[in-house]
Amino acid sequence: MSIRKAVLPVAGLGTRFLPASKAIPKEMITVVDKPVIQYVVEEALAAGIDEIVLVTHSSKKAIEDHFDANYELEAELERRGKTELLALLRDIAPARLKVSSVRQGRALGLGHAVYCARQVVGDAPFAVMLPDVLVAAAGDANDLQLMKEAFERSGRAQVMVEPVVWDQVHQYGVVDLAGQDLKPGQSAAMQRVVEKPPRADAPSNLSIVGRYLLPARIFDLLAVTPAGAGGEIQLTDAIAALMAEQGADAYRLRGRSHDCGSKLGYLEATLAYGLRHAQLAEDFQALLRRYAG
Ligand code: G1P
Numbered sequence: 001m002s003i004r005k006a007v008l009p010v011a012g013l014g015t016r017f018l019p020a021s022k023a024i025p026k027e028m029i030t031v032v033d034k035p036v037i038q039y040v041v042e043e044a045l046a047a048g049i050d051e052i053v054l055v056t057h058s059s060k061k062a063i064e065d066h067f068d069a070n071y072e073l074e075a076e077l078e079r080r081g082k083t084e085l086l087a088l089l090r091d092i093a094p095a096r097l098k099v100s101s102v103r104q105g106r107a108l109g110l111g112h113a114v115y116c117a118r119q120v121v122g123d124a125p126f127a128v129m130l131p132d133v134l135v136a137a138a139g140d141a142n143d144l145q146l147m148k149e150a151f152e153r154s155g156r157a158q159v160m161v162e163p164v165v166w167d168q169v170h171q172y173g174v175v176d177l178a179g180q181d182l183k184p185g186q187s188a189a190m191q192r193v194v195e196k197p198p199r200a201d202a203p204s205n206l207s208i209v210g211r212y213l214l215p216a217r218i219f220d221l222l223a224v225t226p227a228g229a230g231g232e233i234q235l236t237d238a239i240a241a242l243m244a245e246q247g248a249d250a251y252r253l254r255g256r257s258h259d260c261g262s263k264l265g266y267l268e269a270t271l272a273y274g275l276r277h278a279q280l281a282e283d284f285q286a287l288l289r290r291y292a293g
Pocket of ligand 1: 110132133196210234235236
């Protein structure tokens with residue numbers, strides 16, 4: 001069954017990104033010339049996913065506004081004959097994109113956030129995309145699309161992973177592949193998955209990147225998942241329960257991820273996306289050379 005819906009949990013207050021995230025949602029912070037969340041929605045669209053379910057909070061209205069039409073602005077640009085800008089604006093929310101939102105009234109964890117989307121998602125398999133994380137494609141290969149193909153072939157849940165330095169494993173969900181060597185672009189059965197293990201207990205340095213393809217069964221499991229790491233209801237724990245029932249795979253991305261939830265990760269994303277920007281790349285590179293000297 002083809003996956004058409006993605007759940008984007010955006011209710012978090014973004015304390016890691018203060019002071020920038022005090023009055024604007026952290027998902028609306030700009031990387032080069034677009035808010036972070038726009039890259040994530042573009043990634044979904046490129047993988048054939050066009051129904052976005054935001055799990056949101058009253059302080060995050062700017063996100064819904066960004067994907068809504070802005071009639072006054074469009075009419076003004078049209079009046080002034082600014083066709084390029086108009087196209088840019090309309091590209092943010094192409095006709096096939098549908099955005100809906102549900103509220104997460106209380107911050108009880110990522111698992112709880114995903115559970116809040118249950119009614120809107122229904123019975124079909126769906127994606128979860130954490131908008132703190134940008135996944136930069138390797139060339140033309142969209143990893144989410146490749147992961148979707150793996151899901152369609154095997155019918156098994158897919159969790160995107162990437163190696164991280166061992167010093168950082170305690171910040172992520174980590175997967176156990178029983179020592180199997182997983183090549184970029186491939187999937188393998190997980191033996192175990194643990195949320196934020198201490199380095200000494202981590203089964204590998206393959207961390208969960210923030211992209212998941214899951215069957216609707218996960219909602220039944222989330223409904224009975226007790227609070228785990230950090231006292232929060234963890235999606236990782238529900239995935240461990242799913243794994244015990246029907247197996248689940250880790251998919252190793254070919255591109256690379258940028259964690260825009262951390263300030264240094266955000267700075268690196270700005271460099272990486274500045275250097276691949278169609279109009280700015282060359283001048284930006286010259287600028288970097290000047291600063292490096
Ligand atoms: C969440 C997940 C974790 C995953 C991470 C990726 O953690 O719980 O398994 O590795 O996102 O960014 P958070 O960063 O919300 O603490």
